[in-house]
Amino acid sequence: MCSLKSLLVICSLFSVIFAASLNGSIGFPEAEEDPNLVNKDNRQPVYIPSMCAENELYYPGDQKDDWICDCRPGFLYHPKSDACWAAYTKGPCLDGQYLILPQGSAIPLCETNPCVINKLVMFNGKCQPLSTTAPCNHLWPPAVLTINATTLTPNCERINLLSRFGDRPVVVLPKCPPGCKRSVNGRCVPIAG
Numbered sequence: 234m235c236s237l238k239s240l241l242v243i244c245s246l247f248s249v250i251f252a253a254s255l256n257g258s259i260g261f262p263e264a265e266e267d268p269n270l271v272n273k274d275n276r277q278p279v280y281i282p283s284m285c286a287e288n289e290l291y292y293p294g295d296q297k298d299d300w301i302c303d304c305r306p307g308f309l310y311h312p313k314s315d316a317c318w319a320a321y322t323k324g325p326c327l328d329g330q331y332l333i334l335p336q337g338s339a340i341p342l343c344e345t346n347p348c349v350i351n352k353l354v355m356f357n358g359k360c361q362p363l364s365t366t367a368p369c370n371h372l373w374p375p376a377v378l379t380i381n382a383t384t385l386t387p388n389c390e391r392i393n394l395l396s397r398f399g400d401r402p403v404v405v406l407p408k409c410p411p412g413c414k415r416s417v418n419g420r421c422v423p424i425a426g
Contacts, residue, residue, distance in 0.1 A: 290305050309341040329349050
């Protein structure tokens with residue numbers, strides 16, 4: 234019993250020493266907004282806080298040893314502050330403004346937020362909070378109001394629900410007709426009453 238405790242202490246000590254020698258360079262794979270978008274070698278960006286600034290990911294290039302820090306999906310690089318900020322949020326802007334990327338421009342700018350409050354955006358003619366499902370209640374599977382990483386505009390994006398059965402897509406069944414309910418085996422059956 235004593236040797237088992239000694240072995241556990243030695244393993245724990247070795248793990249701590251090994252982790253300390255990494256200088257905080259532990260990376261975590263980061264899922265892109267669209268899992269179908271990968272580079273030619275199927276390499277994914279990683280989140281390494283010690284390598285990249287806040288709101289940046291470590292992206293693979295097309296060469297085996299080619300990596301670069303760049304803004305996360307949906308974030309904009311603002312040259313004056315030398316930082317990445319979420320699109321349609323206050324970021325480095327004055328109160329009542331948000332950071333956007335004008336069409337045809339590579340440099341973001343601060344624009345008056347018609348909703349005034351940070352993280353509220355104009356969507357379907359109303360001020361709606363980002364990162365909520367309420368503006369997207371009409372969609373199934375569930376969606377959340379977010380900034381599309383490709384178009385950099387507010388958009389309802391379907392929540393990527395992983396299935397416990399692997400990467401197979403979740404099958405959305407049509408609603409049962411009035412007076413019926415779905416049974417355990419997936420069939421619509423009349424409600425007994």
